[in-house]
Amino acid sequence: MSSPITSAVRFRPGDTVAGLDLTATPGFEGSKTDAAEVQATRSARLAELQEMLYAGWKAGGDHRNVLLVLQGMDASGKGGIVKHVVGAVNPMGVRYTAFGKPTEEELAHHYLWRIRRALPPAGHIGVFDRSHYEDVLVVRVNNLVPQEVWEKRYDEINAFERELVDGGTTLVKVALFISAEEQKKQLLERLDDPTKHWKYNPGDVDERLKWPAYQQAYQAVLDRTSTDYAPWHVVPANRRWYSRLAVTELLIEALEGLDLSYPPADFDIEAERRRLLDS
Ligand code: AMP
Numbered sequence: 462m463s464s465p466i467t468s469a470v471r472f473r474p475g476d477t478v479a480g481l482d483l484t485a486t487p488g489f490e491g492s493k494t495d496a497a498e499v500q501a502t503r504s505a506r507l508a509e510l511q512e513m514l515y516a517g518w519k520a521g522g523d524h525r526n527v528l529l530v531l532q533g534m535d536a537s538g539k540g541g542i543v544k545h546v547v548g549a550v551n552p553m554g555v556r557y558t559a560f561g562k563p564t565e566e567e568l569a570h571h572y573l574w575r576i577r578r579a580l581p582p583a584g585h586i587g588v589f590d591r592s593h594y595e596d597v598l599v600v601r602v603n604n605l606v607p608q609e610v611w612e613k614r615y616d617e618i619n620a621f622e623r624e625l626v627d628g629g630t631t632l633v634k635v636a637l638f639i640s641a642e643e644q645k646k647q648l649l650e651r652l653d654d655p656t657k658h659w660k661y662n663p664g665d666v667d668e669r670l671k672w673p674a675y676q677q678a679y680q681a682v683l684d685r686t687s688t689d690y691a692p693w694h695v696v697p698a699n700r701r702w703y704s705r706l707a708v709t710e711l712l713i714e715a716l717e718g719l720d721l722s723y724p725p726a727d728f729d730i731e732a733e734r735r736r737l738l739d740s
């Protein structure tokens with residue numbers, strides 16, 4: 462059964478990033494305590510569905526897969542989604558990739574080169590912690606390539622994603638949005654806690670100073686790359702317990718849409734039972 466959260470966070474033409482209530486919990490009326498209970502039940506459901514996806518490939522030859530695309534400013538909770546939401550499933554069936562600043566080698570190729578190499582195998586859930594969208598976000602905001610180059614990328618990304626969907630991939634695109642204030646609070650916590658220094662990057666402050674340009678770039682991503690075959694989901698992320706539950710629900714919905722079942726045995730069960738008992 463799908464949750465009201467999934468339709469509540471689905472991007473609709475005309476939705477604006479500027480108009481978002483970032484402490485809201487669309488589609489969920491409970492408290493943080495209620496959410497913890499729901500989260501436990503739904504994480505278990507997610508794990509079960511993922512096992513069926515994996516089994517369907519491993520023993521049933523089902524080549525479909527799922528790709529979770531996570532985008533969001535620094536400290537928007539991408540890492541927490543990976544740890545807590547994706548962390549609830551069997552790592553055997555997960556292919557996780559974080560996309561940072563491109564290497565020399567990556568820069569020598571088309572921007573989708575490194576993305577294609579990281580696509581999940583059949584039966585797996587792929588997780589992109591940042592993605593090809595950085596090539597129209599950080600790249601656009603910082604003029605890393607001329608406008609005539611990044612302008613073409615929106616259509617190119619749509620065509621690329623069409624190809625993925627036609628090949629049997631279900632895309633779950635999530636944009637996590639926190640307020641500038643919340644980001645400041647989160648980044649300060651990283652500075653104040655020696656066990657979080659590894660997450661802090663002085664460059665984050667430089668990007669933070671370009672907040673309005675990022676808002677604009679995110680709006681363009683939503684307006685131009687939310688398609689019927691690969692829609693965006695806009696998730697308010699000031700409350701982490703909500704954004705985690707929302708992504709859990711989106712993954713469950715995607716997997717339930719595949720109508721999965723455990724593959725039947727391709728051997729004679731009774732004959733095997735006899736052989737085993739006699740052994
Ligand atoms: P983090 O996700 O915090 O480890 O940071 C990764 C950094 O790499 C972010 O500042 C991204 O904006 C940056 N990054 C990711 N993809 C690209 C790209 N295609 N071009 C330039 N910078 C990128």
Ligand code: MG
Pocket residue numbers: 535536660662665
């Ligand atoms: Mg960071």
